[in-house]
Amino acid sequence: MWSCQRNRRKGFALVATLSFVALGTIILLATGSQLSRTTDVLASYKAISRVQNIAGNAVEVGSHFFLKDHGQFQSRWPGINDFKNSISSRAGAESALWLDYVSSINETTSCLDLSSEVNYYSGDAGLGSNEYSIECYVFSVGARYITIASAEKNGIKRYSLGVISRVGIAQGGLPALRLGTLDRVLKKMNAGPGNSGITGDIVFGSAIILDDPLTLSLTSQATPGDVVIGTLTSPEVVLSFTGTNPGEETIEQWLESWLVQTDKTRQDYLNEWYEDYLASFPTEVTEIRYSMDDTDGAGNSYVLPAEYVGDEYVVHVDPPTGHEADMRQFIAEFSTSGLVISYGDNKLTIPSSIVQNEAVHLVINGDTRFENDENDPHKVALVNGKYDIKVLGNVDIATNLAYPSLLGYINNGNSDNNIVANLPKEVNSEIATNIVSDYGNPEKNTSWLRLAAVGGDMDMYFQRNNINNANSAHGVKFLMGDFFAFSVGGEGGDVGFVDNSNANTNVRTPQFFVFGSLTSETFDSEDRIEEIASLVAVANEGNEADGSPSSFFSTRLALLGVQSW
Structure with a gap:
């Protein structure tokens, strides 16, 4: 016997519907609450x-x-x-x-x-x-x-x-480097064992380097911004990696914000730099001339009056009559007391006391060698005051040049009586920032230097008393100021390193350090640059205490940027 029972669940649809409605209501309430939050x-x-x-x-x-x-x-x-x-x-x-x-x-x-x-x-x-x-x-x-x-x-x-x-442009505003050619592979700065084993290059500030192409050698941990901390203007840049190549996408991202590719010709740049310099030097002013002629066989000694300092005057220093047969150079010696320019037994003294507020504009008509009082390329000549110097001819720099307020950054002679700069310096952002800040502080610094070789080369000397032995050539040169080497009529325009081939690299790696700016048509045209283990350039930012010696040296305060929290 079998039976069949039919169970009709008439309330099931209603219950299910109510459940879905309740669930939907909860979701809507939760969503509304979330939207409200x-x-x-x-x-x-x-x-x-x-x-x-x-x-x-x-x-x-x-x-x-x-x-x-x-x-x-x-x-x-x-x-x-x-x-x-x-x-x-x-x-x-x-x-x-x-x-x-x-x-x-x-x-x-x-x-x-x-x-x-x-x-x-x-x-x-x-x-x-x-x-x-x-x-x-x-x-x-x-x-x-x-x-x-x-x-x-x-x-x-x-x-x-x-x-x-x-x-502004006052002792700043210029790129740290402006070079028609460099002919050097730039590498990230590294410190070897001890304080003296420093190799590699670093530029704090922008740079214009017109090698086509310019090569940078990078490790897998380095970026182009580790070498030039600022923008680089160049026709083309080649990145060479000693480790893992980061890939095209990463390289493109680096170059996008760092490299300014230019299609302007190298000669256009050189002409522009020279014309800008000429325009910046005072013209249509009173010219004061000092001749280095001997009088009755005796030397003359002049002291520049304070009234000849400033934008209304340009002081010319001329060689003696018949100097074409005389191979001597002008000798220029900076010290805390001022600047002495001599030719044989004749000399012109510019006391530092008269160039603290305004600049003296000088034209030296002949090859000039800059020395210190000990004629020792490793010693430091202190530039105390404001000097704008145009040399019509070659410039030899056989000393280190520093502002008194910044001497502590380079003096490794252990005392103020033994100021010397013959150790290379490892430079980081903190050091660069501090030196720029101290330079720009009018309570600390009242000095600047602008030095140009027009129609001549600017050569760096390293050997003590011109003696060619390794113990006297450590290959470190430290300069503070704006430096220019311009070619005129095919003559000059190079920054060279004359006697550095015997530098004792086992003791101290050779280094060329510029605080300010460097402009030249060529850089070491005689191919000694590889003997310089480290190239450093730090751009300064202008000086409130420059006394506004001329409109092209003037600076102004400006709001650079705003940060919000």
């Missing part, structure tokens, strides 16, 4: 961004007031520590660097309070239409100024900082 977050981000923008605008407005009238730094900002704490709470190396940069200022540091000046325009939409509480202060940090502004609304407070520095 997202909207709140976006609104918060928008509010924060708006406050940051207001603070950034306040920095620009405050900086504008400061640039128009520096004012007196007689205020204090009680909120400086809150600003520092805000930076320190942000993660990342960038915030740590900014915190270190402002570490020297605190609640007792004098500043310029521009809050009222900025708030005068707070009704403007760019400053929040009177809806924000705004403060703005300017501090002096080293050779620069910083503008710090805060903006606050509804409990949201944000800060912005602007850096104000000098820009």
